[in-house]
Amino acid sequence: MDHSLEHHQSYIGRPASELPTPSLVIKKPVLDANIRRLHDDVDKLGIGFRPHTKTLKSIEVTRMMLKGGKYRKVVCSTVPEIAGSLPLVKEGLLDECIFGMPIFKGVLPRLQVLSEQIKIDLLLDNDQQLLLLDSSNKSSWDVYIKIDVGARRAGLTADSTRLQDLVKKVEASPRVNLKGFYCHANHSYGCRNEADTRAMLQTEIDSVLQAASLLPPEKPLEVSIGATPTAHVVNTLRAAIPKNISLELHAGNFPTNDLQQVSTGVTPIDSQAVRIVAEVVSIYPERNEALINAGVIVLARETSAFPGSGKVTDRPNWDVVRVSQEHGILGCTKGDERVDETFKVGDRVWLWVQHSCITAAAVYVYYVVDENDVVIDTWLPLKGW
Ligand SMILES: Cc1ncc(COP(=O)(O)O)c(C=O)c1O
Incomplete structure (x- = not known):
């Protein structure tokens, strides 16, 4: 419009x-340099990368963040972000999307329709959300459990008994397959120096690994961490990742940055x-x-x-x-x-x-x-x- x-x-x-x-x-040259900086960091670390589409909500920028299909997954905060990214699936650049808020009733039918064109994974942080999936025509969804790493927004803390209960229920449910754990340190926006930001990155990785330790060590799992502040220091990441776990970084604001x-x-x-x-x-x-x-x-x-x-x-x-x-x-x-x-x-x-x-x-x-x-x-x- x-x-x-x-x-x-x-x-x-x-x-x-x-x-x-x-x-x-x-400013395109700055946008390019910001995207390159993060790509270089994740490439050097050899970890996965999943851009969030929420900042500019632009197919042009998502295409750049996917680096010609080197990275093939996104996380989206709205249905139009997913629907608007479908041409990238046709272009052969994009395979998967996480819907970036714990699943809610009103969005489920639309995600189900979209899942015919792109693989959509869900976030869960409450066993009542599992019941919602019973009303879905899709026989099974891949899900990540959202871990709260201190932001107190969405998710369960890694040491909570509610997390243990949810893991058991998810494992027992025929409607879902537990792919792994996802966290987003949005409180890292309050960091004011590199040391604090690195500590926040450490909290993210420690928390998802703690959550993953609730599952048997032979179960393949994915853990997804990141927020733009912690992504900016991801090159300092030092963590022993168990063999069954694959690690990816997600970030959304990094192409633009801002005063925050x-x-x-x-x-x-x-x-x-x-x-x-x-x-x-x-x-x-x-x-x-x-x-x-x-x-x-x-x-x-x-x-x-x-x-x-x-x-x-x-x-x-x-x-x-x-x-x-x-x-x-x-x-x-x-x-x-x-x-x-x-x-x-x-x-x-x-x-x-x-x-x-x-x-x-x-x-x-x-x-x-x-x-x-x-x-x-x-x-x-x-x-x-
Ligand atoms: C669930 C989720 N994941 C990832 C991100 C990306 O975070 P950032 O924009 O700080 O990179 C956001 C942003 O709000 C988010 O809500």
Whole structure:
């Protein structure tokens, strides 16, 4: 859906400075380098890799993350992400998908339909979810049990008796085949240095291996760990993996990064591939602030070690200090620069965002630019649930 006066493709070949505002701009050389960095790390370790499609929800980016079919599995957070990735199955690049939330009733019929075109595996963290599968026409599903490694979002902790019970029930159920254990350290976004992030990676691997030890040592199992902060330090991984277990890393945010990732201290500020371009609408010298046309919808109300809701890329002392729906307020958070000497009405401002996954979900088109900020392509994200 595109309501702009000009079709998004009409900007191809033009400088990003001519884009409508606010727009989401992806710097392709940075995106490429971020993907390459992670591919190199997992290749060196010789472990599996499963990209999550949730950040840009873009078939173009998923294709890149799969590295020409070297990696053949994804994890998706929505049905449109799976349905929109089916051309990659036809292209011979993609075989399998994990639906990335513990299975719920409303989505099961749609996953069942999609499973005729791509192998779909499920996550479980409660024995009641097993009962749901009784209503499914599919005779058997491959499942991973979700392990909570401290985020207290989804999953069971590796030392819990509920996990032991669930493993027994899954093993006894004719409706499911236990493939392994899956964790996601989303609380690793709170890490502020490499040592803490490495410790979080260790917690992930220790937790899934502890869970796997509930099964007989001859049973083949897969364990899937990762979040972008821990993925950024995966090259430090040292773990003794039992012979029956195969290890894979999953990650989703890594192609873009954002201020939250930079805050973890394991990726530099220039590894951010996503910026929002906005416009200065008004200036208020009396309160040393400026109004821009990017608010909470496109910048999100997310936080990190960086103040505010966005950072002006080329004026490091200026941040988006307050937001309402589509209004944003620029303020000087360091030093004593004057707004009327820094900005004028009509200026374009380029912003780093706190959390690119949320920002990306707000827009209908991504403008892809080269190293000179010339638009080379437009990508349309897969919308909806
Ligand atoms: C279940 C699950 N797995 C993997 C990921 C990927 O994590 P990240 O985007 O930090 O790489 C997410 C992201 O939220 C997730 O929800």
